[in-house]
Amino acid sequence: MDDTDRAIINRLQESFPITDRPYLQAARELGIEEDELIRRLQSMLESKLLSRFGPMYHAERLGGGLSLCAMRVPQHEFERVNEQVNVFPEVAHNYARDHEFNMWFVLATETPERIGSVIREIEQLTGCRVYNMPKEEEFFVGLKLEV
Amino acid sequence: MVLSERDNHLIAEIQDGLPLSSRPYREIGRRLGLSELQVIERISALQDGGVIKRMGIVVRHHELGYTANAMVVWDVPDDQVDSVGEKLGSQPCVTLCYQRPRKLPEWPYNLFCMIHGRERERVLEHIDSIVASQGLEQLPRKILFSGKRFKQRGAKYR
Known part of the structure; x- marks a missing residue:
């Protein structure tokens, strides 16, 4: 990753033009050629620096359900429970964290109602309680990570 | 914002990413039987309506060297949540800030x-x-650093 890649990441985390030649427009702002921008994006996607290049959706406005869930899993059962949880396609990401509440995952479902049923299925399968912590209010943030 | 069936097709078509070619919206239109202009208008409308938060790059934190990721949680009196939330949200290094329900005790x-x-x-x-x-x-606050990341994928919607 060089300075041009960093400039691309910083600029295109803010927005991407919705015009007939969006790469050309963005490339001009960055002072590079259109095909260079496309090539660099391709390469950063292939090397997994970027997760995606496209829309970031607002799940609830799409009619879907989204929630953060936490579990307190005894250390010696962590691996088993973790494997069981990750099998669910609705589990979008899952992180271990250093706290008594040690497993944190995001559920993304096609409907809001499905959140509750997936939680019950996970509880039945794992034998552990799932603490459902859906967002109640969102405070504005930039959704951007400077590199 | 009410979504039409055409919007849903468009949302599904681009959820994994935009084509990396000079006229990406024309290419999407070709796949869906829409003109480039129609695609541009609908994506703009979805963004204006807040269904698309933004277009562009979604990074992978770990791979970019952001390996220390802290979830900081606070016990804030209910009548102060809005003001504290806004203060935290405006800090440059804060990437998300949400109010969530307590699970007492x-x-x-x-x-x-x-x-x-x-x-x-x-x-x-x-x-x-x-x-x-x-x-x-x-x-009162707690800092929960992330340990191992077991799964990361974009949510699938359609």
């Missing part, structure tokens, strides 16, 4: 924010400086 925290950094020490210093500059010393 085990979990008293109702305000969550994410802070990403390259080193744990720096993240801790940063949190200290936010606490001091925003006058948040009185609020």
